[in-house]
Amino acid sequence: MTTRAPAVEARQLIKTYPGDVTALNGMDITVEPGTVLGLLGPNGAGKSTTVKILTTLARPDSGSAAVAGHDVLRHPDRVRRVIGVVAQNSGADPVATGRENLRLQGRLHGLTGRALNERVAALLERFSLTDAAGRQVKGYSGGMRRRLDVALGLVHRPEVLFLDEPTTGLDPEARTAMWDEIGRLAGEEGLTILLTTHHLEEADRLAGRVAIVDRGRIVVEGTPDSLKGELRGDAVHVELREPLGEAGSTLLRGALAALPGINETHLDASRVSVRADDGAAAMPALLGALERAGVGVAAATVARPSLDDVYLRYAGRRYSDVEAEAAGHLALAGGAR
Numbered sequence: 078m079t080t081r082a083p084a085v086e087a088r089q090l091i092k093t094y095p096g097d098v099t100a101l102n103g104m105d106i107t108v109e110p111g112t113v114l115g116l117l118g119p120n121g122a123g124k125s126t127t128v129k130i131l132t133t134l135a136r137p138d139s140g141s142a143a144v145a146g147h148d149v150l151r152h153p154d155r156v157r158r159v160i161g162v163v164a165q166n167s168g169a170d171p172v173a174t175g176r177e178n179l180r181l182q183g184r185l186h187g188l189t190g191r192a193l194n195e196r197v198a199a200l201l202e203r204f205s206l207t208d209a210a211g212r213q214v215k216g217y218s219g220g221m222r223r224r225l226d227v228a229l230g231l232v233h234r235p236e237v238l239f240l241d242e243p244t245t246g247l248d249p250e251a252r253t254a255m256w257d258e259i260g261r262l263a264g265e266e267g268l269t270i271l272l273t274t275h276h277l278e279e280a281d282r283l284a285g286r287v288a289i290v291d292r293g294r295i296v297v298e299g300t301p302d303s304l305k306g307e308l309r310g311d312a313v314h315v316e317l318r319e320p321l322g323e324a325g326s327t328l329l330r331g332a333l334a335a336l337p338g339i340n341e342t343h344l345d346a347s348r349v350s351v352r353a354d355d356g357a358a359a360m361p362a363l364l365g366a367l368e369r370a371g372v373g374v375a376a377a378t379v380a381r382p383s384l385d386d387v388y389l390r391y392a393g394r395r396y397s398d399v400e401a402e403a404a405g406h407l408a409l410a411g412g413a414r
């Protein structure tokens with residue numbers, strides 16, 4: 078068996094923005110050829126900055142990175158020839174037609190004549206845009222625009238495709254269609270894909286490997302199943318009727334530690350999450366302990382661990398809380414992004 082070099086390799090990337098914002102804080106990434114890596118993290122974790130560096134649009138303060146064996150700092154031109162980039166915001170010209178957009182992109186990559194015609198026709202067909210090819214892009218649905226964006230990123234047959242939040246803003250139906258499309262690109266065409274997402278479900282569904290990003294670095298990496306498998310047993314979540322005070326938390330922590338079959342406990346103001354060898358069996362004892370501590374329960378669930386639980390374990394905070402916090406910041410900033 079020959080050992081091929083990784084399709085993407087980044088080592089110890091550091092990037093600070095003005096105002097002392099540390100966007101990347103020792104980012105390490107390896108993507109093997111023909112695989113899909115999902116960079117999963119909440120808003121502001123550093124995913125887009127990583128993609129910008131790997132696609133030669135930004136320079137790190139320190140660290141190194143190579144794509145398809147080409148160093149991004151020494152040979153950015155070579156990197157650009159072998160990558161396709163689908164950014165968060167569409168690069169398509171809205172007043173041009175889908176076909177015109179693809180033809181222009183093809184010409185920019187040096188395609189002409191029959192080769193150009195054939196490539197454009199194949200991509201239109203591949204992304205179910207043949208019927209809409211002659212219409213202006215501004216009349217396309219969100220899903221059609223996104224499919225065109227991906228087609229534009231593939232015109233020159235790149236080795237590595239970067240997809241920055243490929244389904245943000247799509248309705249559930251268009252999202253599922255896009256997932257199928259990306260799955261096919263990876264499976265049938267052997268393309269290497271690095272995608273960023275803040276949807277746990279998307280990473281779970283699409284990526285062969287998932288790297289969880291928190292505060293500018295990878296906190297854990299593995300297959301979705303191996304990450305979930307690491308969390309033995311069941312995830313038990315209890316929503317409390319009222320927030321716990323500090324004294325209540327300490328008391329409860331002590332009570333839970335004494336229960337058999339409970340492995341890990343996370344408490345925050347109004348939620349208790351534990352991992353139990355057998356969630357259903359542990360539930361009565363858990364509810365009893367809460368009752369004895371005088372804590373009212375609003376709801377309790379038992380589930381197989383999800384990537385959300387993995388995030389909680391490795392990042393030490395809840396994914397949904399980080400997202401809510403980021404949304405709050407955005408609201409305060411007037412939704413400036």
Ligand SMILES: Nc1ncnc2c1ncn2[C@@H]1O[C@H](COP(=O)(O)OP(=O)(O)OP(=O)(O)O)[C@@H](O)[C@H]1O
Pocket residue numbers: 094095098099100118119120121122123124125126127275
């Ligand atoms: N041009 C910039 N100037 C200053 N700060 C920036 C700039 N770009 C990003 N940042 C900051 O760097 C950090 C990482 O941002 P980045 O966009 O890489 O995160 P992300 O994980 O991609 O988030 P999102 O999902 O919102 O795109 C954030 O704190 C962000 O506010």
